[in-house]
Amino acid sequence: MRFGTDGVRGRAHTELTTSFVTRLGRAAAEVLGTSTWIIGRDTRESGADFERALAEGLTGAGATVRSAGVLPTPALARAGVVHRVPTAMITASHNPFEDNGVKLFAAGGLKLDDATQAAIEARMDALVAPGSSESPSAGDTDAEARFADEYIGWLVSLFPAGCLQGLDIVLDCANGAMSEVAPIVAERLGASVELINASPDGRNINAECGATSPGDLAAAVLVRGADLGLAFDGDGDRVIAVDQHGETIDGDRLLALAALQLRDAEALAGDTVVVTVMSNLGLRHAMARAGMHLVETVVGDRAVLEALDSGGFSLGGEQSGHIIYRDLATTGDGLLAGMRLAQRVAESGRSLGELAGEVMTSYPQVLVNVRVAERHPSIADELAAEIAAAEATFDGDGRILVRASGTEPLIRVMVEAPTTDQAAETAESLAAVVRTRFAG
Numbered sequence: 001m002r003f004g005t006d007g008v009r010g011r012a013h014t015e016l017t018t019s020f021v022t023r024l025g026r027a028a029a030e031v032l033g034t035s036t037w038i039i040g041r042d043t044r045e046s047g048a049d050f051e052r053a054l055a056e057g058l059t060g061a062g063a064t065v066r067s068a069g070v071l072p073t074p075a076l077a078r079a080g081v082v083h084r085v086p087t088a089m090i091t092a093s094h095n096p097f098e099d100n101g102v103k104l105f106a107a108g109g110l111k112l113d114d115a116t117q118a119a120i121e122a123r124m125d126a127l128v129a130p131g132s133s134e135s136p137s138a139g140d141t142d143a144e145a146r147f148a149d150e151y152i153g154w155l156v157s158l159f160p161a162g163c164l165q166g167l168d169i170v171l172d173c174a175n176g177a178m179s180e181v182a183p184i185v186a187e188r189l190g191a192s193v194e195l196i197n198a199s200p201d202g203r204n205i206n207a208e209c210g211a212t213s214p215g216d217l218a219a220a221v222l223v224r225g226a227d228l229g230l231a232f233d234g235d236g237d238r239v240i241a242v243d244q245h246g247e248t249i250d251g252d253r254l255l256a257l258a259a260l261q262l263r264d265a266e267a268l269a270g271d272t273v274v275v276t277v278m279s280n281l282g283l284r285h286a287m288a289r290a291g292m293h294l295v296e297t298v299v300g301d302r303a304v305l306e307a308l309d310s311g312g313f314s315l316g317g318e319q320s321g322h323i324i325y326r327d328l329a330t331t332g333d334g335l336l337a338g339m340r341l342a343q344r345v346a347e348s349g350r351s352l353g354e355l356a357g358e359v360m361t362s363y364p365q366v367l368v369n370v371r372v373a374e375r376h377p378s379i380a381d382e383l384a385a386e387i388a389a390a391e392a393t394f395d396g397d398g399r400i401l402v403r404a405s406g407t408e409p410l411i412r413v414m415v416e417a418p419t420t421d422q423a424a425e426t427a428e429s430l431a432a433v434v435r436t437r438f439a440g
Contacts, residue, residue: 005406009101018053025057040071041090045202072236074333075151080109165190174210176234218246238321239334274316286360
C-alpha cells in the first residue's frame with residue numbers, strides 16, 4: 001500500500017493490516033520525530049486494533065504516545081497545533097466500516113507533503129528489507145487524554161456568544177466521530193439541536209447517513225420544521241447542508257456562501273478561493289460575477305491546503321464538503337464550516353434556501369464510477385481523443401473530467417452540461433469506453 005489522496009486506506013485486516021500499520025508508525029516516527037505523538041480514531045470497530053498497532057510502531061521507534069480516543073480529524077489536527085507534536089488519525093473518512101486507514105499530520109497539525117510521504121514510504125520499505133534492524137527502544141503509552149474539550153472550547157471562542165440563538169438545527173453525525181462534539185458546540189452557541197445518527201456501534205458509521213447520504217437529514221429537517229441541517233462524514237472533516245425545504249446544499253454552494261461571508265468581513269485574502277477540478281462550472285461563473293478569483297487544484301484537501309499556503313489565501317474547499325478556513329485551521333473542519341454557515345443564516349435574517357439559491361446556479365453534473373482492476377493515473381491522457389470529441393459537442397458550455405480515484409480502484413467520469421440528459425448520455429458513453437478498455 002502507498003499514500004493516496006489523503007493518507008493510506010483499505011479494507012481492514014485484509015488490504016490494511018496491523019503489521020503494515022505498525023511498520024507505518026515506526027517509519028513515521030523516524031521521519032517526523034520520536035518525541036510525543038497523539039493518536040485519535042473514528043468509531044469503526046477496527047479502530048482500536050489499528051490504534052494499538054500504530055502505537056506499537058511509534059513506541060518501537062522511541063516515541064511517547066498519547067491516545068485521544070474517538071475524536072474528529074479536525075480536533076486531532078487542532079491538538080497538533082496546540083501541543084506542537086505530530087498526530088495520527090485512524091479513519092477511512094466517508095468509507096464504510098469495513099475500511100480503515102491512517103492520516104498523518106506533522107507537528108503543528110500540518111498534512112504531509114509529497115516529499116515527506118515518499119520518505120516515510122522509503123523507510124517502510126527499508127524496514128522489511130533483508131537484514132534490516134527491528135530492535136525497538138522502549139517508549140511509553142499514556143492513558144487516554146481528553147483533547148475534545150480543547151477543541152470544543154477553541155471552536156466556541158471563535159464566535160460571538162449566543163450567535164445562533166433562535167436557530168433550530170438538525171445534526172447528522174454519521175454515527176461517527178462528531179457524535180459527541182458537534183451538539184455541544186452548537187448548543188453552546190445558542191442553537192436548538194436535534195441529533196440524528198449519533199449512536200455509533202462500530203459498524204453503522206456512514207451507513208446510509210451523514211454527508212454522503214443526507215436523506216435522513218432532509219426528512220428530519222422537514223418533520224421538525226428546522227431552519228437547516230448539517231451532515232458530517234465519519235471523521236468530521238467535511239459537511240453537507242440541508243435547507244429548510246430539505247434541499248441539499250453541497251460543498252460548492254457552501255464554499256460560495258463562505259467566500260461572500262469572508263469578503264463582507266474583509267477577510268478573504270486576495271479575493272481568491274481555492275477549488276478543485278471537481279468544482280461545478282456554476283461556482284466558477286458565480287465567483288467570476290462576484291469579482292473573485294479562483295485557483296484550481298487536483299482533487300484532495302491536501303492539494304487545496306498546499307495552494308492556500310503557497311498563495312497566502314484564506315479559503316478553499318471541495319464539492320464533497322471539505323471547507324478549509326486557513327486562517328483558523330490546518331485541515332477541513334465540518335463543524336467549523338457548519339457553524340459559520342449557521343451564523344450567516346442567523347445574522348442575515350434570511351433562510352438558508354434563499355441564500356443558497358441566489359449565490360449560484362449549478363450545472364447538471366453526472367458522475368459515473370467504473371471499478372477497475374488497477375489504477376490508471378494517466379487515464380485522461382489515455383482517453384484524450386474521446387474526451388475532446390465529447391467536449392466539442394458542448395460548444396464551450398460544459399465540462400468533462402476523467403480521473404483515477406486517489407482512494408479506491410475506480411475511474412471517475414464526471415460530466416457537466418446544460419441539461420441533465422446531455423450530461424448523463426455523455427458520461428455513460430465515456431464510462432462504456434472505460435469499461436471496455438480497463439475494467440477487466
